Amino acid sequence: MNFKFQKKKITGILSILPENEISFEEEIDNYNFSKTQSMKLKLVMGYDKRRVVKEGTAASDLCIYGLNYLFDNGYLRKDEIDALVMVNQVPDHFMPATTHIIQGKLDLPQEMFCIDIPQACAGYPIGLQQAFMLLEQENIKKVVVLNAELLSLKTSPADRGSRPLTGDAAAITIVENDPNGKTIYSTADFDGRRADALIIPAGAGRMPSSAETAKLTTDSNGNTRSLDHMVMKGDGVFNFVLNEVPEMIERVLGLAGRSKEEVDYFMFHQPNRFVLKKLADKLEIPYDKMPYNIVELFGNSCSPTLAVNLTYNLSEELTRGKHLICLAGFGAGLSWSSMLMEMGNLDFCETIDYK
Amino acid sequence: MENFEQSIAEILEVETVNLEDELNAYESWDSLTVLSVIAFCDQEYKVALTAEEINNSKTINGLLELILSKQNA
Numbered sequence: 389m390n391f392k393f394q395k396k397k398i399t400g401i402l403s404i405l406p407e408n409e410i411s412f413e414e415e416i417d418n419y420n421f422s423k424t425q426s427m428k429l430k431l432v433m434g435y436d437k438r439r440v441v442k443e444g445t446a447a448s449d450l451c452i453y454g455l456n457y458l459f460d461n462g463y464l465r466k467d468e469i470d471a472l473v474m475v476n477q478v479p480d481h482f483m484p485a486t487t488h489i490i491q492g493k494l495d496l497p498q499e500m501f502c503i504d505i506p507q508a509c510a511g512y513p514i515g516l517q518q519a520f521m522l523l524e525q526e527n528i529k530k531v532v533v534l535n536a537e538l539l540s541l542k543t544s545p546a547d548r549g550s551r552p553l554t555g556d557a558a559a560i561t562i563v564e565n566d567p568n569g570k571t572i573y574s575t576a577d578f579d580g581r582r583a584d585a586l587i588i589p590a591g592a593g594r595m596p597s598s599a600e601t602a603k604l605t606t607d608s609n610g611n612t613r614s615l616d617h618m619v620m621k622g623d624g625v626f627n628f629v630l631n632e633v634p635e636m637i638e639r640v641l642g643l644a645g646r647s648k649e650e651v652d653y654f655m656f657h658q659p660n661r662f663v664l665k666k667l668a669d670k671l672e673i674p675y676d677k678m679p680y681n682i683v684e685l686f687g688n689s690c691s692p693t694l695a696v697n698l699t700y701n702l703s704e705e706l707t708r709g710k711h712l713i714c715l716a717g718f719g720a721g722l723s724w725s726s727m728l729m730e731m732g733n734l735d736f737c738e739t740i741d742y743k
Numbered sequence: 744m745e746n747f748e749q750s751i752a753e754i755l756e757v758e759t760v761n762l763e764d765e766l767n768a769y770e771s772w773d774s775l776t777v778l779s780v781i782a783f784c785d786q787e788y789k790v791a792l793t794a795e796e797i798n799n800s801k802t803i804n805g806l807l808e809l810i811l812s813k814q815n816a
Contacts (some may be wrong), residue, residue: 670786
């Protein structure tokens with residue numbers, strides 16, 4: 389599905405990283421892999437450090453911390469928020485939605501719109517799309533898009549296919565109308581036929597958590613996990629990314645009538661270094677236009693990781709001047725999304741630690 | 744296909760390979776190596792292979808036949 393948005397802009401991005409840092413070496417003994425194999429895994433995939441929450445920290449805590457930072461620094465006022473759009477897969481509770489918890493704890497006005505979208509690694513562009521649509525309403529002038537993910541809570545300590553790459557994070561993106569804004573081109577595609585490529589089998593309506601779903605079993609690759617844990621078909625997801633993402637990027641460029649050379653930065657979701665380099669090779673994009681360093685520094689935090697990529701790597705570029713940026717997310721669903729837009733002169737573009 | 748054996752040898756971290764060699768007999772054969780084979784086949788031969796198909800192909804010749812059958816499909 390292709391989208392076009394007129395007269396919209398991003399005015400600020402803040403990433404919030406939990407302070408608890410774990411190194412790949414600390415967990416190496418948990419994996420059914422020799423030291424040599426694990427070091428090769430680290431080198432090829434770009435695993436090193438990752439940030440995860442301490443026990444008891446939930447998605448709303450990271451968001452509230454970030455929002456208070458924006459209030460305290462004069463970047464945002466409580467009374468000007470017309471909508472909270474949250475993208476998240478590991479909420480505080482099944483009921484009520486996490487945006488409502490945030491609205492309540494921060495004592496935000498009742499007259500606002502709150503919605504939670506359960507999307508994963510494709511969720512950053514999808515959250516922006518929903519915010520742009522809300523801005524078509526005359527009562528909505530400013531939308532706060534929240535991306536928060538705590539998938540470290542759902543990975544097995546003995547699953548080298550998901551554990552060493554998973555980090556936690558949150559991000560806040562402010563979206564507003566812009567009378568002078570250039571057309572924004574965007575896409576979102578979905579394939580539920582491949583829903584089992586990335587799935588947490590138990591814990592919700594289909595299979596409530598029980599003693600049975602918590603039992604650990606070991607698969608043919610030597611990875612141990614339970615039905616309560618996230619499971620990824622690594623080869624299936626890899627083929628999905630190599631097949632669908634280049635086509636999507638060509639399509640969104642085609643919609644805008646732009647060439648790859650005109651794009652200043654390709655800011656993609658950060659699954660791991662291996663996949664990102666293969667994508668850059670296939671798309672014939674130079675590595676310096678497509679950062680791939682977020683997994684090794686902070687871990688892959690699902691939908692917030694694209695914001696972390698922007699705030700960590702382009703903080704200066706995006707607060708001064710304007711750049712043509714191509715965003716892309718891809719992951720569980722399966723879903724994949726993109727956005728080609730002019731970005732820049734942001735009021736803030738920062739990465740902070742949650743304390 | 745002339746560089747096939749050379750490229751597979753590089754992925755398996757050995758000097759040379761024989762077509763009849765069993766894939767899982769190599770010391771370097773693990774899930775990460777399978778991913779490298781998938782990436783190589785996508786890049787060089789424009790075919791998408793699953794980990795299961797690669798493991799089921801047993802030998803280097805079996806892998807070659809798998810790639811050819813996918814290309815002709």
